[in-house]
Each structure stands twice: as structure tokens, then as C-alpha cells.
Amino acid sequence: MKLRIKTPEDITAEAQAEARAAQRAEARTYLSETDWLVVRQAETGTPIPGVIRQNRAEARILLNASNDDLS
Numbered sequence: 303m304k305l306r307i308k309t310p311e312d313i314t315a316e317a318q319a320e321a322r323a324a325q326r327a328e329a330r331t332y333l334s335e336t337d338w339l340v341v342r343q344a345e346t347g348t349p350i351p352g353v354i355r356q357n358r359a360e361a362r363i364l365l366n367a368s369n370d371d372l373s
Contacts, residue, residue, distance in 0.1 A: 336350075339354060
């Protein structure tokens with residue numbers, strides 16, 4: 303077994319990757335939890351509150367961004 307010593311750069315990169323993964327998971331959860339508002343709008347015409355519409359747009363941007371875009 304070869305021992306690999308992590309450099310400070312390795313540790314920083316891992317921490318950033320974990321933070322991005324957590325943000326992406328949170329964005330997916332938010333979209334899932336607010337999907338009913340989109341369905342309600344489609345079925346009844348009841349508008350989605352502006353703050354929720356904005357947050358959903360930001361969540362989609364985050365999920366569609368590549369890792370290079372988030373650095």
C-alpha cells in the first residue's frame with residue numbers, strides 16, 4: 303500500500319469540492335420541495351411568489367454550472 307501525503311492544496315481542493323457538493327444537494331432539495339408550486343401554477347394559474355421563483359432560478363444556475371464556473 304502506497305501512502306499518499308496530502309498537501310495543503312489537496313486539502314483545500316477537497317474542502318471546496320465537498321462544499322460544492324453540499325450546495326448542489328441543497329439546491330436539488332430546494333427544487334424538489336418547491337416543485338408543487340410550479341405544478342399549482344400550471345394547473346390553476348396561481349403565481350409562484352417572486353422570492354421562490356428567484357431562488358429556484360439560482361438553484362438551477364448552480365446545478366447547471368460546471369465546476370470551473372464555481373471556482
